[in-house]
Amino acid sequence: MAAGADARIEARDGGAVLAVSGRLDTATAARLWPRAPDPAVTAFDLAGLESVDSAGAVLLLAIAPEAELRGGSEPVRAVIERTRKALAAAPPPGPPPPYHPISSIGRATVGRLRDMQAGIGFLGEAIVTTLRVLTKPRLLRWSDVLRHLDEVGTRAFPLTLLLGFLIGVILAYQSSIPLRRFGAEVFVPNLVGISLLRELGPLLAGVVLAGRTGSAFAAELGTMTVNEEVDALKVMGIDATAMLVLPRLVAATISMPVLALLMNLAGLAGMTLIMGTLGYPWAAVESQLQQWLTLKDLVGGLFKAACFGLVIAGIGCRAGLSAGRGPRAVGDAATAAVVGGIVAIVAMDGVFAVLFFRLGI
Template identity: 35%
Template sequence: MLSVARTRIIEDTSAARVLDGAEGRLALGGRWTADQGASVERAARRIAEAAADRAVVVDLAPIERLDTLGAWVLERTRAEIEAAGGRLSYAGATAEYRILLGEMSLREPDVPPAKPVGRIYGALDGLGRRVVGGGQDMVTGIAFLGEVVAACGRVAARPRTFRTSAFVNQIEQVGLRGAPIIVLISFLVGGIVAQQGIFQLQRFGAQTFVVNLIGLLILRELGVLLTSIMVAGRSGSAFTAEIGSMRMREEVDALRVMGLDPVEVLIVPRILALVVGLPMLTLIGALSALLGGGLTAMLYGGLTVDQFLARLQAAVGLHHVFVGLIKAPFMALVIGIIATIEGFAVEGSAESLGRHVTASVVKSIFMVIVLDGLFAVFFAAIDF
């Protein structure tokens, strides 16, 4: 028969303890809380000794209070008893106690640890997983694009639901506040390209053709590519961080509870701001790069302003400007989709937020370069 002598019960009546019990049954009393940690551990050892090799029912009704620590110790003791061949069950637990014990229950990992494999096999396995992950990201992006298009259709059908203030704010963040850094970097890159071009073309006495080089390269390729990469690193990462923070604070769930569509509220204004702002930034960046290249050509190549402008007008046409501007909205759409997908994928930790922000920037830059290559092949095929 299981019993505890009254003389051995702890004098502090609030401490966790094991009361007298009938055969195969134990009653717990006192406070099973963090401030009674030592008493909780002693009582847990008494339970383990009593239920080491048989089935025992533990009555929780006399417990004055049970917190996370007490529930964890009880569940840990139950796991130890069952591992030793015994059995322990609860009786008299309130609904709150059952929920707490269920949350604290010790579970074995669902997936057994992987066996060590060879380096070659591991490398191939990692490569295969990345390929499959890339395919899944592509499918997810296409599905999310469909959601964005559907949301844009709903907004077009109900113009009053469009959040103009959010759109204007994003235009300011993407375009107005992003213009200075894009102008500066484009100016410097244009000057560097012109300088290197002049040094190479001087060997053939053709330094004047540097105008053709920087004109075509900047207007068709470098202007939109450089601007898109900077926007991906600046605005794309900001979108991911903002939406990810909202996910961590459960604000996205709150929008759904309020009956609002997070895609309409959060995604549509941001993507439209990118689609509108990136072409403008591309044009500004291209003009800044041409200015930097022109100044370098005058300093290193001995060209005058009139010679540079005349050569530039003869080398490039309006369709070259359109090539860069046509690419910009598509690159903006890709950046916006990737940034928002990564933002919605953030979980409840700072590590997850940092990982998805990094993934957003890397994936956006990669897809921008791929898209630029596809456009280059397309325009070459149609001779545009």
């Protein structure tokens, strides 16, 4: 018994009949649900039921999905029948499977292998498309390349200069503290200059590119994937890789050495400012930089920056094109692009460090 409705079991015609009367709405169904009858019900007596909504109909059908409807007004019977058809067409999800550690490890392993397979497929498709463009340059949309050069490079100049200047200031201050104990503050430009040109300049520029541009690539392409625009391009016979991916790869590869160079120059400017406050003129700083820095350091750092840009753009594009269809797809793609890009450039930087050490560069 609940306010607004009454439900009772009656034995009729050799079976259990559930007689319902009153108004069976959402609030009433919520109060009746914990006290739903256990016996098998073969029919519903709806003669006393004044009205019913979808929640009340679901309550009745949860008790006996195949029960016969007896009596009741036409609107009440229509609501119950429509609800029965809806539940049959789309049954509610079942309980989640129990947690099994071995099965979970297996599913995670299979998922990682599939992701690796998809990544290898994307890499192969990008290489094939690049070779096609080399033979047919008209396939590359140069207007898109220029637009992405502006987005990736020109608009990132202020942020890159600011971060580079601050990094130079921080490195100069922090390195001067231990070197002061030995009266070797004059070697601060050597330490900061080599660190920026060989490692920190390309690496920090790559982090800026991954956070600013890699996520933008993933979000843009992810939105196109969710809206099925990429599928529409494929249906029309347009190479989506040549149209969407290749211009971004070219723009990021060209822009990254420029961003790394700006990061280096801004860092050296910040270091020079701090050396001036410590009592060292520009002539002393210039002398140390010319003595210890070589063109090999600069070229090696710019080469790494170009590789970082290519990898970051590729990871961002792949994350966007492999986005799902749900409401969180674009956000997940952007997150995967940023995390994957940063992890990839750090791992690549370690590989380059070992390689340059072995080659004596």
